[in-house]
Amino acid sequence: MTASLIGQAFRKCKAEGRPALLTYTVAGDPTKKKSLDILKAISKNVDIIESGMAFSTPIADGGDIQTSAHRAIQAGINLNETFKIIKEFKKSKYPRPVILMGYWNLILQFNENKFIKFCKKSGVSGLIIVDLPHPENKAFAKKCKKNEITFIQLLSPTTSKQRMKQIIKDSHNMIYYISQSSTTGGKLKVTPKEILKNYNKIRNLAKGKNCVIGFGITDKNISKFKSANGVVVGSLNSKIITNAIKKKHNPVIKLDKMTRKLKSKII
Amino acid sequence: MIKLKKNIPLIDQHDKHGFWGGKFGGSFIPETLRKPIDDLTVKFEKLRKDKKFLAERDYYYNNWVHKGPTPFIKLENLTNHLGGARIYAKVVSAARGGAHKIYGAITAAMLCKKMNKRYLVTDTGAGYNGKMFSIAAKHFGLKCKVFMGHKDYLRQQPNVDAMKKNGAEVVPVYTGSQTLVDAVSEVMRYWVSNHEKVHLGVGSTVSANIFVKICGWSTAQISRELKKQMIDEFGKIPKKVKLLNCVGGGSSAYGLWSEFMDYDKRQISFEGIEAGGPKNSKKHAAPLSNNSKIGVLHGAAQMVCQDKFGQISETESISAGLDYPGVSPLHCFLKEAGRANYVSQTDEDALSAYKLIRKLENKINPSLEPSHAFARAIAIAPKLSKNTIIIVNSCGDALKDKHIIKKRLGKY
Known part of the structure; x- marks a missing residue:
């Protein structure tokens, strides 16, 4: 049930002739309440919500998301609280499908089965686990599928074609393409054209699946990726929260404004 | 109960997913690092059987590290x-x-050259690993960058000075507790972004399977x-x-x-x-x-x-x-x-x-x-x-x- 919400969101965007807009924010950043307010505010313009599970030692994240994660942990976030935020969000006016994103240790400590149960209960549709690569993730991905949760496989520019084929074969209805070799929030070192060239190769191999592009996407370059099934904006949001705190602005308003801007650039 | 096998070095007693005893180790790494790690694994496994490579290693380990x-x-x-x-x-x-870190540093420098890379990066806590990497890099004509928690940077000043004297760039890390754990996180992030040009040597028998193996293979001397x-x-x-x-x-x-x-x-x-x-x-x-x-x-x-x-x-x-x-x-x-x-x-x-x-x-x-x-x-x-x-x-x-x-x- 929940997994199919992701498919529905993509179909709706396709019908509108535009990519899906996915935004990543860390649950609990800057506080539990504010992060929920952020989701409620931005979801009007967002198609799929990615919610980060704050981790103390995020090896694939750049400075902006690291700052968000630490801020959220300081403010008392943990997985129980993260699920509460998602549950509340799903009751709001625009209850977009939610993907949880994070690192394996949190799930391991929470207990895999309990985690999946909580995902279902709170209305989580998909999962991205950054440090649980293929093929080690096969067993867990299968468990997710059985429970109607999309396990989203990641592909990167360094993934060989042969490996790509295997990963695509084992993927569910959504794939995440990492635009370049960098941590999250890295400045684009390659042109959008080159990124799309690789991306299209994946699309050809993964017919019928929804492929999104993430890492390094901002309001400045998002319009270049209109031809994709979906685009993910993450670090930019963390940066906006950080700046809002510094200037004593309201991050909810600032992020709402930014997502409106992002949306306007892809329609 | 997990059991130690005889006549096989412990570093090689892992399963095909890289786990010792079925549960310790593995390679929990971002997708971007899979290929660089696979490449390094293939190269290392080949070189450790290569007589010329071993002879060179032995020369360094037996004479250059210490006379005898x-x-x-x-x-x-x-x-x-x-x-x-x-x-x-x-x-x-x-x-x-x-310190013993010199063994891993020499191996890393030799591997770096064999991988046709010119940059060597590593983490350091006490500063010894960084110092040894700076020594090896200098000797082998490589550039060197060392990530070090800021707290360690301040408390292990003599080793910081030594690294700099050897021409290495020392990057203080300000996140978290500003110690070794943060230095390792940061060097891994740096490698994610720069793996095409840079060879990563991890300072201890930690991190993904291959780094555990390379480090253990070196200190076994x-x-x-x-x-x-x-x-x-x-x-x-x-x-x-x-x-x-x-x-x-x-x-x-x-x-x-x-x-x-x-x-x-x-x-x-x-x-x-x-x-x-x-x-x-x-x-x-x-x-x-x-x-x-x-x-x-x-x-x-x-x-x-x-x-x-x-x-x-x-x-x-x-x-x-x-x-x-x-x-x-x-x-x-x-x-x-x-x-x-x-x-x-x-x-x-x-x-x-x-x-x-x-x-x-x-x-x-x-x-x-x-x-x-x-x-x-x-x-x-x-x-x-x-x-x-x-x-x-x-x-x-x-x-x-x-x-x-x-x-x-x-x-x-």
């Missing part, structure tokens, strides 16, 4: 003072640069030397030997023990000494002796200091080199297989041990990391008979700790 093996000496005065077991030291700190030295000294391998080694990530302990894995533990026992932190402090860096839960840190499953939600704990120790919340999957395996025993000693224990050794022995000047192991030796030796041989790996020189020692003990 690093010394193996009896601590006569300490033994007499304590009574009981006979205490020896394997003085690995006599190695070029002053210590026990190859020691085995011969023991036969020279005693005529044979004695009947009762205890090999004591401090354990942070666990590279020097693996190095001291690797050749002796197959011996019955009643003949040769292993004891790893972790950092218990300041007396009365709840923070420690001793996941094995405190039975921390298994978790995933820096690409490997291991016992790790963490809270109930899986957030990695901040640690505290006077020894920057031991101040790490996780520990090598190899040591997790050895603990669970019952082959090695792990205990912890406090900052104060290490300082007292250092003081006593400096008072009684003039041939060694152990840094605060091996001082933890000496503290254990001092505690147990009087209860043991003189037929027992205790060998402590004095794996680092105290020069880097001169400011801390002066502050805590009044003089260096």
Whole structure:
């Protein structure tokens, strides 16, 4: 049930002739309440919500998301609280499908089965686990599928074609393409054209699946990726929260404004 | 119960997914690093069978690190003072640069060249790994960048100076506890973004499977030397030997023990000494002796200091080199297989041990990391008979700790 919400969101965007807009924010950043307010505010313009599970030692994240994660942990976030935020969000006016994103240790400590149960209960549709690569993730991905949760496989520019084929074969209805070799929030070192060239190769191999592009996407370059099934904006949001705190602005308003801007650039 | 196999180096006793004992280690890495890690794995596995590569390594390990093996000496005065077991030291700190990290650094530099890369990056806690990488990089004509937690950057100044003098760029890391754990995270991030040009050498037997293997393969030199030295000294391998080694990530302990894995533990026992932190402090860096839960840190499953939600704990120790919340999957395996025993000693224990050794022995000047192991030796030796041989790996020189020692003990 929940997994199919992701498919529905993509179909709706396709019908509108535009990519899906996915935004990543860390649950609990800057506080539990504010992060929920952020989701409620931005979801009007967002198609799929990615919610980060704050981790103390995020090896694939750049400075902006690291700052968000630490801020959220300081403010008392943990997985129980993260699920509460998602549950509340799903009751709001625009209850977009939610993907949880994070690192394996949190799930391991929470207990895999309990985690999946909580995902279902709170209305989580998909999962991205950054440090649980293929093929080690096969067993867990299968468990997710059985429970109607999309396990989203990641592909990167360094993934060989042969490996790509295997990963695509084992993927569910959504794939995440990492635009370049960098941590999250890295400045684009390659042109959008080159990124799309690789991306299209994946699309050809993964017919019928929804492929999104993430890492390094901002309001400045998002319009270049209109031809994709979906685009993910993450670090930019963390940066906006950080700046809002510094200037004593309201991050909810600032992020709402930014997502409106992002949306306007892809329609 | 997991079991140690005989006649196979422990570094090779993992399954096809890289796990020791089916659960420790593995490669929990972002997709972007899969290919660089696969490439490195293929290259390393090929080169370790290549006679020319091995000959070059042996030249460096046997001559350049130290003219012949690093010394193996009896601590006569300490033994007499304590009574009981006979205490020896394997003085690995006599190695070029002053610690065992030189072995891993040489391997990394050689691999870097073979991978046609010009940049060598690494992490450092005590600063020794960074220093050795800077020495090796300079010798092999490579550029070098070292990530170091800011707290360590300040407290291990002599090694920072040495790295800079050798032309390395030292990058202080300001995130988290600003110690080794943050330096390792940051070097992994740097590698994600720069793997095309840069070769990563991890400073201990931690991180993804291949890094554990490369590091252990390198430090194993210590026990190859020691085995011969023991036969020279005693005529044979004695009947009762205890090999004591401090354990942070666990590279020097693996190095001291690797050749002796197959011996019955009643003949040769292993004891790893972790950092218990300041007396009365709840923070420690001793996941094995405190039975921390298994978790995933820096690409490997291991016992790790963490809270109930899986957030990695901040640690505290006077020894920057031991101040790490996780520990090598190899040591997790050895603990669970019952082959090695792990205990912890406090900052104060290490300082007292250092003081006593400096008072009684003039041939060694152990840094605060091996001082933890000496503290254990001092505690147990009087209860043991003189037929027992205790060998402590004095794996680092105290020069880097001169400011801390002066502050805590009044003089260096």
